[in-house]
Amino acid sequence: MNYVLDRIYADVESLAATEFGQPNPEVRRPPKESEAIYAVPCFQYAKEKNTNPIKLADGLSAKWNQGLQAGSLIERFEPARGYVNVFVKKKTLLARILKNLRDFGEDYGNYPEINKTIVVDYCSPNIAKPLSVGHLRSTIIGQALINILRARGYRVVGINFLGDWGTQFGKLLYAFEQWGNEKKLAEEPIQHLLELYVRFHKKAKINPALEDDARAAFKRLQQGGEKERALWQRFRGSSLEAFEKTVARLGVKFDHNWFESEFEERARELVDELLAKGIAEESEGAIIIRFKPLWPAESPEPPPAQPPLVIRKSDGTTLYPTRDLASALERIERFQPVHRLLYAVASEQTLYFSQLWNALEEMRKRGFFKHAKINQPGILKYIPFGMVSLPTGKISTREGRIVYLDELLDEAERRAQEIIKEKNPDMPKDARAQVARKVGIGAVIYADLSQDRIKDIVFDWSKMLAFEGNSAPYLQYAAVRCARILAKASPEDRKRLEEPKDADIPRMVAEIEEPESIELLMHLGRFPQAIAEAAERYAPHALASYLYDLAAALSRFYTEVPVLKAQTDAARLARLTLVEATGRVLRRGLALLGIETPEEM
RNA sequence: GCGCCUGUAGCUCAGACGGACAGAGCAUCGGAUUUCUAAUCCGACGGUCGUGGGUUCGAGUCCCUCCAGGCGCGCCA
Numbered sequence: 017m018n019y020v021l022d023r024i025y026a027d028v029e030s031l032a033a034t035e036f037g038q039p040n041p042e043v044r045r046p047p048k049e050s051e052a053i054y055a056v057p058c059f060q061y062a063k064e065k066n067t068n069p070i071k072l073a074d075g076l077s078a079k080w081n082q083g084l085q086a087g088s089l090i091e092r093f094e095p096a097r098g099y100v101n102v103f104v105k106k107k108t109l110l111a112r113i114l115k116n117l118r119d120f121g122e123d124y125g126n127y128p129e130i131n132k133t134i135v136v137d138y139c140s141p142n143i144a145k146p147l148s149v150g151h152l153r154s155t156i157i158g159q160a161l162i163n164i165l166r167a168r169g170y171r172v173v174g175i176n177f178l179g180d181w182g183t184q185f186g187k188l189l190y191a192f193e194q195w196g197n198e199k200k201l202a203e204e205p206i207q208h209l210l211e212l213y214v215r216f217h218k219k220a221k222i223n224p225a226l227e228d229d230a231r232a233a234f235k236r237l238q239q240g241g242e243k244e245r246a247l248w249q250r251f252r253g254s255s256l257e258a259f260e261k262t263v264a265r266l267g268v269k270f271d272h273n274w275f276e277s278e279f280e281e282r283a284r285e286l287v288d289e290l291l292a293k294g295i296a297e298e299s300e301g302a303i304i305i306r307f308k309p310l311w312p313a314e315s316p317e318p319p320p321a322q323p324p325l326v327i328r329k330s331d332g333t334t335l336y337p338t339r340d341l342a343s344a345l346e347r348i349e350r351f352q353p354v355h356r357l358l359y360a361v362a363s364e365q366t367l368y369f370s371q372l373w374n375a376l377e378e379m380r381k382r383g384f385f386k387h388a389k390i391n392q393p394g395i396l397k398y399i400p401f402g403m404v405s406l407p408t409g410k411i412s413t414r415e416g417r418i419v420y421l422d423e424l425l426d427e428a429e430r431r432a433q434e435i436i437k438e439k440n441p442d443m444p445k446d447a448r449a450q451v452a453r454k455v456g457i458g459a460v461i462y463a464d465l466s467q468d469r470i471k472d473i474v475f476d477w478s479k480m481l482a483f484e485g486n487s488a489p490y491l492q493y494a495a496v497r498c499a500r501i502l503a504k505a506s507p508e509d510r511k512r513l514e515e516p517k518d519a520d521i522p523r524m525v526a527e528i529e530e531p532e533s534i535e536l537l538m539h540l541g542r543f544p545q546a547i548a549e550a551a552e553r554y555a556p557h558a559l560a561s562y563l564y565d566l567a568a569a570l571s572r573f574y575t576e577v578p579v580l581k582a583q584t585d586a587a588r589l590a591r592l593t594l595v596e597a598t599g600r601v602l603r604r605g606l607a608l609l610g611i612e613t614p615e616e617m
Numbered sequence: 618g619c620g621c622c623u624g625u626a627g628c629u630c631a632g633a634c635g636g637a638c639a640g641a642g643c644a645u646c647g648g649a650u651u652u653c654u655a656a657u658c659c660g661a662c663g664g665u666c667g668u669g670g671g672u673u674c675g676a677g678u679c680c681c682u683c684c685a686g687g688c689g690c691g692c693c694a
Contacts, residue, residue: 329692336694485642
């Protein structure tokens with residue numbers, strides 16, 4: 017069982033592939049105005065053959081038309097300005113889409129399982145600091161990618177790699193020794209740690225020697241100093257607790273919480289192994305990995321050599337990259353067969369991830385991975401995203417230039433409450449709070465996922481909390497309209513909807529006549545492709561954009577086509593079916609983005 | 618200094634892999650509701666796709682120059 021548009025696409029592609037003698041010929045969607053479903057451009061092949069593309073398209077159309085089987089969904093091929101346009105039997109196609117929608121049910125859009133595991137690193141905050149709006153992107157982009165890749169059929173493991181180690185904890189240890197307050201740490205741990213963190217940096221600016229004190233404190237922690245260990249446990253525990261509370265508001269659940277500190281030992285061993293294999297070397301007292309110029313692998317020109325990566329400081333301690341590398345190794349060993357290691361991390365780390373990529377490549381070549389299946393280059397896939405800054409400048413915890421994530425989510429819910437009060441004054445208070453949560457947080461998530469992840473974002477309240485136009489509430493509203501119509505349908509109609517028969521399908525198709533209805537159903541048919549595209553490009557915004565178009569199609573349909581008051585039984589059933597399917601796809605699509613849909617709003 | 622990213626309508630953004638006349642949202646103006654929730658719909662206005670070259674039958678998309686903004690560049694994470 018598969019999706020009808022995927023099939024047509026594959027058929028057209030294979031025709032063109034045979035004709036042009038290339039494995040992946042271009043098959044595209046024609047401009048909106050065209051009634052054609054797909055189009056094959058002939059320009060390139062015409063050039064190879066030294067012929068005119070218009071003539072070629074003419075010839076190909078005639079040839080392919082002759083070869084058409086009676087049972088084919090394709091109705092005809094038609095040349096147009098150097099393209100071969102593909103026309104399908106519209107009614108049959110609509111019937112097949114309806115059948116797909118019925119047969120797949122709640123699974124509509126999903127693809128069969130692929131025996132490949134993708135490990136996604138996302139969120140991964142430093143837990144010594146409160147979450148800011150800066151942490152939002154990794155978390156929601158990562159979660160959306162996980163959902164989308166799962167729908168696409170991959171086995172996906174999500175890992176939150178918590179930064180609970182490193183010199184920053186040395187800073188906190190030192191600061192607590194100097195200015196700490198036991199009572200405050202017990203009562204308001206996050207607040208207190210933040211104060212200490214800020215205070216440390218203020219003092220260190222005047223007296224840089226404090227940085228050495230911090231490094232020394234971290235070294236004592238690393239060597240198992242009892243006092244440091246106990247304090248660190250407390251910092252870590254209370255931070256984690258606060259952190260989990262905030263993330264839960266976004267509806268994010270991690271498959272695994274991995275702690276950086278747990279990789280300390282493995283990281284130390286790794287340095288020795290890398291030295292033994294000649295991958296790492298000593299330099300100025302530190303251990304580094306030098307890179308030959310080989311990134312990016314796809315580049316035809318050799319890029320300049322990269323700066324080396326320090327994996328052991330001259331004081332003998334490891335660094336974040338060392339522990340990250342150790343963790344990557346563990347991921348590969350534990351979740352094999354690993355197809356990809358994804359890292360949803362801000363774009364400022366581009367250089368670092370290219371170094372990590374190269375380091376893993378070098379390790380792969382020297383047999384570091386026990387499982388022989390890891391023989392393809394490029395297992396690491398970096399998913400960069402643009403920075404979030406404030407109108408006043410770069411986010412800085414140290415300098416108090418920060419919008420806390422909780423603060424943003426509170427404001428989102430508050431504004432949503434206000435709007436509900438205005439638009440739907442009859443809604444009871446407790447229902448309102450629930451709906452406001454879904455709408456407000458949804459708006460925040462959608463504001464981010466609806467644009468290309470690589471773009472920088474200047475934080476703006478009104479943009480993050482848009483409730484009209486291309487926004488989560490617009491999509492949710494469309495889904496709510498569907499739900500409300502269904503709720504008002506008669507019990508008999510609902511029963512027929514729940515138990516659709518094969519014989520109903522042709523009867524329904526006959527009733528789907530208005531351009532708004534046809535457009536809506538056609539768009540529903542493209543949902544699987546939208547998921548596939550978003551997965552292939554690691555681009556949640558491709559799915560967001562599809563869903564926006566679907567909601568717009570529903571709104572137009574809603575305005576023009578009466579459902580419950582349709583003239584005939586058959587028409588009512590057909591339209592109810594469209595409404596049910598649209599609601600289902602919107603809900604499902606939003607869920608893939610990590611956004612909940614309320615029943616009313 | 619070197620490297621990477623971004624630059625499309627007044628504002629915020631789609632236009633991946635070069636392809637049929639550059640599309641949305643917001644804002645502005647005008648219209649639509651005795652009818653399934655108007656957080657909606659329809660229409661108007663609005664763009665020499667940062668600049669200048671080049672490649673190509675064809676460039677917003679690829680290459681080079683320059684301009685503007687952002688980010689990064691051995692012992693932070």
